Amino acid sequence: MSIYESVESSDSRRHLQLKSPVSLEPIGELVCANSEDVAVAIAKARAAQPAWAATSMKERAAIVQRALQLVLERQDEIIDTVVRETGKARTDAMSMEVFSVADSLCYYAKNAEKFLKPRKRKIHGILGIAKQLRILYKPLGVVGLITPWNGPFVLVMNQAVQAVLAGNTVVAKGSEVTPFSAKLAETLLLDAGLPEGVLQVLLGDGETGAAIVEGGVDKISFTGSVATGRKVAEACARQLIPCTLELGGNDAMIVCADADIDRAVDGAWLGSCMNTGHYCCGTERIYVVDSIYDEFLAKVLEKGKQLRQGTEHGWEEDVGAVFWDRQMSIIEAHVEDARAKGATIHMGGRRNPDLPGLYYEPTVVTEVDNSMDIMRLETFGPILCIQRVASEEEALALANDSEFGLNGNVWTQDKEKGYQLASAIDTGSCSVNDMAVSYGVPAAPFGGRKQSGVGQVNGKKGLRGYCHEMPIVIDRFGGKMQNAYPYSAESAEGMRKLMHFMWIKTPLGRWLS
Template identity: 80%
Template sequence: MSIYESIESTDSRRHLQLRSPVTLEPTGELICANKEDVDAAIARARAAQPAWAALSYKARAEVLYRALKIVVAKTDEIMETVVAETGKAPADALSMEVFSVADSLCYYAKNAGKFLKPHKRKVHGVLGFAKELRITYKPLGVIGLITPWNGPFVLVMNQAAQALMAGNAVVAKGSEVTPYSAKLAESIFKEAGLPDGVLQVLLGDGATGAAIVEGGVDKISFTGSVATGRKVAESCARQLIPVTLELGGNDAMIVCGDADLDRAADGAWLGSCMNTGHYCCGTERIYVVESVYDEFLAKVLEKGQGLKQGSEHGNDESIGAVFWDKQMDIIESHVEDAKTKGATVHMGGQRNPDLKGLYYQPTVMTEVNNDMDIMVHETFGPVLCIQKVRNEAEAIKLANDSEFGLNGNVWTQDKEKGYQLALQIDTGSCSVNDMAVSYGIPAAPFGGRKNSGVGQVNGEKGLKGYCHEMPVVIDKRGGKMPNAYPYKAETIDGMKKFMNILWVKTPIGRWLS
């Protein structure tokens, strides 16, 4: 049974029947914004943006600080909305969707003005005597923001906060699987005093998102699948507008012979199963050096006993529902393919037979390899795939044998060794003795290599990505323009002699650079 399905409508908009992944019961009807709705939203954003951009960073920050207080006050409401739409464990909803949002709002409210403050930059060489260079950061205008179902509140709030602090207006669309979690962002910012039209969250499906991409915005920030990301990139390239793409992952975990195995086993479970495994930088491949393989596997299996699954456990639930029936199909397909090709299932390996909804048991598999879909493609589910390797060099080789490169993690009690191994992994970011925490640290730029994406979000770089970095060059000396028309032969001769003195016969040019 599908989490959403088309139903007949009497107007020009697409209507979808939504269902709970926990109970599979109908939860309501979604009316999708059409092209006319999208165009109207973009027009409102275009009209509202100049006044918002004219405000000081301090004034914009005050809106974010008020939004922060509202988020904390509405913690239970946000959690309930997210859990109702996704079926994720309450602890995941709190940490991913509430705490991280509050932290992000505070960070950008405090730091955006510092990061984006106009400043002077030294002009090198002889031009430094005559020219002054100032750098300013101008908002791009209207940002199109398209986010998926796995982090329906946080992914709208985090990117919107950056774009708004940079002075842009935002037209966003969350997934049709989790529309009302995304819509919370608009209502919270509106309550915080954000002017009308500056942030609009539209309800809709893929066609709604396509209308935003083609709607004449000034940048697209997209999080989602590789296939859809390619289409978005092609559209943006044709329109000559910037785009950031945060796409899929198949992240590797490397357990060294000197690792703290208790901590590593905890990290394997959390990295693989947090958010039901539905996050792009989740651990999907675990490579363990053979000297500690047996002990590590034993600890993993021990720690996996008694994990609670199902909404009846309330806040004690560890592994939530699979958010979307299409993702359940992928998880089941990958596990069955691995079993057929010789993988060993130590626990789990199937849907939870005791629960009505979309629940897949936390699963541990060994004897896996790159002939199996589960080690090559993104599974996005609560599955630990553990492979024995001879040494760390083999682990690095296998970690890099992937079309993806979003995140990774290394486990060793030698921090410098961990750092050096992390540098050898061809990935967008990496953690040492922790699972994927880089997205949760606002100061860390986040983005992928290879098929995992284009560009980076978050931190100072993410903020500046929502701006045009505009240089303004000011003449300091005045007077007659050097090298003005008409050109003369003696001027060329004089320039050649000057170049020789500057860079060949003396070190003056190097001193001035």
């Protein structure tokens, strides 16, 4: 059974029938934008961009503030739409798709002007006496934004708002699995006063996304798989345009001997199963020091007995449905590979037999190692993979033995030790005594190492990443140019003497630096 299936149509566009992962019943038809639709959208964005870039930051921020109020007023509509398409637990939908969006909108509306304000920079050395340097943040133009199905509303809103606050226009595409959640971002921002053409969210599949990448935009921001991200990077390199790529992870959790075990157990379950395990910085590998391993595992299993699945639980559902049948196949394959190679399945390890949709039971696996797909690849499901280690040093070595490096977390009551361990993990970001909260902190730049991506989003750096940082050097005093033509032996000797005076005879050059 597929969450979407092709259906016959009378036009040139691809039509897909969407189904609910909860009930497997039809929930709507998706008409995919074709290459001509993409071209029209990019042309519209290109035409709208100069006028939008000419608006003041105060005007742009006011629209984002209104969008914040609409998110809060329409939160039930957002949650209902997201849950209908994904099957995620309602509390996950509220925290990821409403709270984090509201927090992000508030942060960028308040700080964008400060982050992007033209600024003066001191020029070092003797040149600083005669010249003045200003840094200007100019919008890139039209940004292409491609987002996945696991955070269908938040990932469009967060990146689109940063791009438009920087003065760009945006042509975005959400996943074909969750198109209507992504479209809500455009609807809401238009209702908040964003002019037509500044943000367009197209409905479509991979072919639609490829058309955006090849459509002549000025930057691509992509979140998705390593395989597709590599194709995006190659296309951007060929066109000589920048891109940011967030490509998933296989994040490690290190539980030290002095950890607060109850808190770490809560962190293990939430880090592994929040959003049904469908988030890129979710916990996929748990390394527990031998001296507390047995107690930790016992408490994990006891906690797991309390978890609830199924929409009949309403707001008390803990772990929702798997969003996409293709992801269900990956989860099942990874668990079966681990089982075949000697892993122990303590609980779960199967589809929930009591529910009709794409539900996979919360699962605890031990006796795992790096010969198993579940420890090497991104499983993206509600699975706790727990490995006993002799020491924190062994845990750190295993944490770094991965082709991914997006996030991680360390659990210890010694905060300085936690900081040192976190800093030693070869990953884009890390948390101490919490599951991966980095993306939820707007001030924190977010991005991966190794195959987890290229570049960073969010924070001051992310916002400036939607700009060209343009230096303008201004002469202070005027008059005759130094070293103007014609050159002469006399002027060359004068420069030789100046260098000797500044950096050999006196410390003047160092003082001016």
